[in-house]
Amino acid sequence: MWNEVDIFQKRKINFNQLIPYGFIKKENQYIYTQNLLNNTFQVIITIDSHSNIHSQVIDLAFHEEYTNFRIKQQAGDFVTQVREELLAIFNDIKEQCTTPQDFIFPQTNRISQYINNQYHVSPQFPWENDFESGIFRHPDNQKWFALIMNINKKKLNGEDKNIEVINLKLNQEDISHLIQQNGFYPAYHMNKKHWITISLDDTLLDQDIISCIDKSYQLTHPVHDWIIPANPQYYDMFHCFDHDDTMLWKQSTHLYVGDVVYLYITKPYAYILYQCQVLEIDIPYNYHDSHLQINRIMKIKRLKTYQPDEYSLEILKRYGIKTLRGPRRLTPALKNALHQ
Structure with a gap:
């Protein structure tokens, strides 16, 4: 079946170009006519404010709609001429009044634009003959943090229609919670323990999807090692993990x-007393006194406890750590020693 909507796939209507092209605005619609x-025929093309495109072909001799050009089985010379002239008109409108x-x-393109604005990453389409599946790679290590695909919703136990979805990497706790909600699904074509599929058909608010994108970006970021000084006058360092292996800590x-x-x-x-891993970051927090000011905190989990003689200051100096006045990255030599 001939469908004008297919011609405008992956195109954005530039509404400010429609009137100069020859469209007439009537209420919330732009209407273009051409013989x-x-x-012998007239085409009427209508574009509404949501970029929906519809067309009619009128037989001027009988003043009734002509639809044979839409029927795939109709293949005569006459109907072929109608299709060719229509296609030329639509392609010209696409060239003059749209951008790729x-x-x-729409929601997919808004999400893609957010990723580009926030992380300066554009989609890559690496598969031959598949221009609908775009991957987003982390700029620091080229790991995927998002994959957008066009699939039939039946594959997600939904209705029989094509939608676009995004696959994101999340922790297992978030995944088990989110897939109970409408619009979230166990990962399609990826590891269901670590990835989730989210529909991009405006079932969910953009912000709900964006928060998951940010988490996926963080989870695929290269792991860095930090050494952070803690003053025992202000923190009970020896008992802070007595009841739980996780705690909240100042993030500076x-x-x-x-x-x-x-x-x-x-x-x-x-x-060095503890080795920990960061579980959450940028948690808002407001505290200040004469010695300390905290605007945000992070959640960390203890992985290991060291003995006093393992990594004392004297030993750290051998690995290039002379002083510690604030958070800093490990030197390569200290990183290698600690990882051993």
């Missing part, structure tokens, strides 16, 4: 989920 085949888009559906630099943090207890002890 075909030596004035990476994806078909930008870290990512998955980063490894070594808590160094300052004088009079002066040694």
Whole structure:
């Protein structure tokens, strides 16, 4: 079946170009008319404010709609001429009044634009003859943090229609919670323990999807190792993990989920006490007194506890750590030693 909508797939209507092209605006619609085949037919093209496109072909001799050109089985010379003239008109409108888009559906393109604006990453289409599946790679390590696909919703136990979806990497706790909600599904074609599929058919608000994108980006970020000093005058460092292996900690630099943090207890002890992993970041927090100001915190999990003689300040100096006045990255030599 001949369908004008297919011609405008992956195109964005430039409404400011429609009137100069010849469209007439009536209420919330733009209407364009042109005669075909030596004035024997007339095409009426309507574009509404949501970019929906509809057309009618009128037989001017009988003043009734002509639909044979839409029927695939109709293949005579006459109907072929009608199709060719219509296609030329639509292609010209596409050229003059639209701009290319990476994806078909409006929410998908809004999400893709967010990723580009926020992380300066554009989709890649690496598969031959598949221009609908776009991957987004982390710029620091080229790992995927998002995959957009066009699939039939029946594959997600939905209705029989094509939609675009995005696959994102999340932690298992988030996945098990989200797939109970409408619009979230166990990952299609990816590891269901670590990935989730989200529909991009405006079932969900953009912001709900964006928060998942940000988490996926963090989870696929290269892991960095930090050493962070902790003053025992202000923190009960020796008992902070007595009841739970996780705790909230002041965040004074930008870290990512998955980063490894070594808590160094300052004088009079002066040694690395804990190895921890970052579970959550940028949690809003408002605290200040005469000694301390905290605007955000992170959630960390203890992985290991060290003995005082393992990584004392004297030993750290051998690995290039001379002083510790604030959070800093590990030197390569210290990183290798700690990872061993």
